[in-house]
Amino acid sequence: MADTPDTPETREERIEVALDLIAHLEHEELALSAVVDRIETVTSDPALTREILDTAEMRGLIDRDGARVRTRTGGTFVRFESQVVTREGEFDCRRCGASISTGHFVRFESGELGPFGSSCVRKVTGRE
Structure with a gap:
């Protein structure tokens, strides 16, 4: 595998990149499993995944309702x-x-x- 020096390495860097990814979700509502699938591109650690989801909710990026996640970023997406x-x-x-x-x-x-x-x-x- 080629060297990718900009890949997030520390726990804090992984959290911030995952939060940016969540902030750029294109759909207004997704299944929790779809959001977790995206987070798993940053980490496969279940505890870190929970921390990312909790932080996203605390920062006002998402609202969780059982198995559904609603984004609160209003039209932000990856260009x-x-x-x-x-x-x-x-x-x-x-x-x-x-x-x-x-x-x-x-x-x-x-x-x-x-x-x-x-x-x-x-x-x-x-x-x-």
Whole structure:
């Protein structure tokens, strides 16, 4: 796997990147499982996933109602033209684990998330 130096490493960096991802969810309402699927591109630690969801709720990014999550960011979404960059190399998709030669990386203020394959980046950002 190619070196990706901007990938969040510390717990705090992972939380902030996951919160940016949540803040950019394209749908107004999603199943909790769909939100967790996106968070799992940042961490597979269940305790950290809970902390991310709790922090997102405390910061007013989402409202949770059982198995549903409603976003409160009002039309914020990932802009493919400016926030998604591609790099050529040997990568493993952060979502599905497939080997890919073109990595798609999502840039947020808090850091960069990726690499993803072309279909997984669309799923993570809510375009599919």
